[in-house]
Amino acid sequence: MGFKEAFDKKNFVVTVEVPPPKGTNVIPNLDIAKRLLGRVDGINVTDNQRGIMRMCPLAFSHLLKEMGHNPIMQICARDRNRLALQSDILGASALGIENICIMTGDHPKLGDHPDAKPVFDIDSIQLIKVVKELENGFSMAGKKIDGAPKFLVGGVVNPFFEPFELELIKLEKKIGAGAEFFQTQPFFERESLERFFEKVSNIDTKFLIGVSPLKSVKMISFLNEKVLARKIPENIAKRIEASDNQIEEGVRLSAEFIREIKGIINGSAGSPCRGIHIMPIGIESHLPHLLKEAGL
């Protein structure tokens, strides 16, 4: 079943993030992907996530496709100008990639090459429009192309952005530009999630709720300090801190939360929230176990 089809046929869509390797050794992450075959609806392949250099998502998405997965290739606007972006999008289509997820991208200053030139030639909304233009058979320059790609195009949304009205304006623009599904930043507790469900209940799109298993107290501090607009609740940090095996406890907590989300989604017929997107930052090898614990 393709990723697009999963939205049509399933009540609870599950995607996970598996990054390309930092180097040419694709075996460890492909091994993880092999253990996920038939258990997830799509694998999101990150694009130099957080500005940290890795193999290009195009190559790794292709390898996942060959394995039988539905890769969702991320494309961020940080590193390539409009020529390079269009080239890669056409290349992705030629390699059988059917799903792409478009985002601005973290600034290079946050990554491991802080002196890199930030490109940001076009923004995420403009890039979504570019994909649609290519699908209609035209380049950004208005020239006819020989063979048009076809993708399911997605984007990202930050449920914690304040003022949320501004985030909503951007979200509506992405939908208007042609994005059909959205991954959210990770949620860690029910209250924020329920608020988000309420806020987006009338929006005609599909959301995959972000989930991140927390691997340690150290990671919680890092996320709270540098990444998240909404802090991880103290009771979660305490539970992980008290555990002998912090990763194991983080995975257990995450599995419990996924079951909870599934319950909320099952009880919210007609909601645009249609599933989850798991971002196992640094603990991808625990994904099969997490899915099992979550009953997926």
Place this chain on the structure above:
Amino acid sequence: MIITKQKNFDDLLKMMDGQSSVFIVGCGECATTCRTGGEKEVAEMSLKLTEKGKTITGSVVINAPCLELDTRRVLRQNKDAIEKTEGILVLACGAGIQSVAEAVSCKVYPGCDSLFLGNVFRHQHFYEKCSTCGDCVVENYGGICPVTRCPKSLLNGPCGGSIQGKCEVDSEKECIWIMIYDKMKKSNTLNKLKKVFPVKRHGAGTSPGVVINGV
């Protein structure tokens, strides 16, 4: 004005290693305001270089070293001192430095790094608000420029990286998109932001810029 900062003194010494005589040029405009190349800073630099064993053959603060013909004239007036000099240290922006470099045949050293085209808020408070992109679009954003003031130059709304109203790149800086939102909300023009703004015409600001006989 062009905002500059003086290079680190040890780096300057390394750059001028082997040069025993130095002539110093300052700037009476921007670098004076920035306190990086005015009369006072030129005098201080002379003293510091002398302490490090350099011979200072002379110094001058040119009104605006970016005015090339004026600069040539002032340097000609200082011809005797400059002829005795191995190198000229310029405490000005890159425009001033090159103006000097094109007027003389000896080595020219940059004493400052140019940071940005800055607005002066008050004494020693400078803010970059325009990056001279050649295609001004501020009318769409309540008169605030996201091209310059958002580190990602986003034209259609904020990125997802802002934390509690601060920029993901620098937690000391406000997310300019929130400022744009606040201003447009207040003026009841938020609807204008719902439009998808087209890609930037980077061709409009082709560098290096040249204007001959007016624009």
